[in-house]
Amino acid sequence: MKQLARYLLLAGAAAAFLVPVVLGLKVVVQFPYGRALLNSAVIAVCFTALSTASSALAGFGFARNRTWWKDGLFLVVLATLMVPWVVTLLPQYVLFYRLHLVGTYWPWVLWGLQGTPLQIFLFRQFYASFPRELEEAAALDGSSRLRTFWDLFVPNSKPVVAVAAVWAFILVWGDYLTQDLFYLSNANGTLLTRLTDLLAAGGAPGVYGLPIVLYAIPPIALFVVVQRHIVRGVVTSGIDG
């Protein structure tokens, strides 16, 4: 009972602390590009978090599971890399259009849930390198697959998660055409589409150059922070094997 009371108290405190933040967001939205910034942030966070989580799960499944078809299915994952984006882009647009999802955050939520082949590859290579004894010990203790994953594998995955998350963020943050196409009907757009249209219309960079340089800083900064792990990830993934 006491535990419950403690958690309720904490939740109440968190809510109280968050109220100013939410109100602040309402003010930000009234700034000229506030809405666009909010949109950019939401789709970036959604896609990054969801795709990293989904790819981690899938990578774990492809790496540690003991079924005879898992490697064949993994080849299918890699084969999807070969399909040009423009081939599936159009039907996806038709699909989202018919479902009235154009101009919402849903496309990025769904793409995030799907994961990306490169992230799945990263996680699979990483999780495949763990020793078998780890899982066998956990199985002896009677924990389920999910438990094993969550308790044993995830805590040790921090560098790979960082690389995968940063990679996904860089991908979605700069993806102008997707944002323009799937957000076109929304007058507020995303920060990237608004800034790009300004820049393209203005001829020489001039006064519109600075905002978009500022926009480019987050991915570059994130990259600099994790670049050491990227190299290690490439080396240990045995790409040349």
Place this chain on the structure above:
Amino acid sequence: MKRRDRAEALAFFGFTSPWFLGFVALGAIPLVFSLIISFTSFQLYGFHDFHWVGLRNYRNAWSDSRTVASFEDTAVITAIIVPVGVVVQISLAVLLNSTSRLRGLFRTLLYLPAVIPAVVGILLIWKGVMVNDGGVFDTVYHVFRPGVYVDWLEQHARLVLVLFMIWSTSGLGMLVFLAGLQNLPHELRDAAAADGATSSQILRTITLPLLTPVIFLQLVLGLIGASQMLIQPILFGSGEASPFFNAPQTGTDVLPALVWQVSFQYVDYGRGAALGWMLFAIVLAGTLVLFATTRRWVYYASD
């Protein structure tokens, strides 16, 4: 044993279900749908124009001068970018591998262009400072031919696009080759050096042959990457206020960009889908050809 197998299978599906659902809903089904509408005259806003036209979209592609020019652009640009890119990546990796100090710094600097969003890289850097009037290209050119005016984007669009693509995509390949180099055994090279071989001999006869698996990987990835060259020709192109409606410059009208234009500017989805599938077929064929030639020139250390 049976129950355990079933449990394993269930666990597998559990872990891969988000990916699998996404793959079916956003990957496989759109792929099939795209194939189907490539045989129709589908327009987005209404199914009333949904007539089955068979291979007309495919046949028209050969008679349409713009599409044929696009095939040529795609072939030429890909044939340049992929091999030259690999050469650049290997050169940078070898250079980087031979240094001991400041390697991290140079690695970061060389990878930086790959991290810059395409919009910033093209609109701000290349269009704004490199190929504009009085920009870097002009300055270098005027050292050799002063007084001659060159509009780089109009006259040499292919060169600009090729240079941009190599500049912005070599970073990752460089890392891959660097990893490959570091995984090579030292003994062969040390023995050769002890026998008095020069470093270029070592490079040619030992390092490169041992690297052929990585070269093969990068060639395949490069081919796939070239087929995704969608945003770059559009951003380099000229047109309306929003780059969404840009037309690529002459000579850089590669297939992915053409599919985009046909689909979303001319709203001719059937034709766009047909072109997209032709692109897919080309990529598949190219990859298969590369795979078929591996025995000839790829040397695996396990042989």
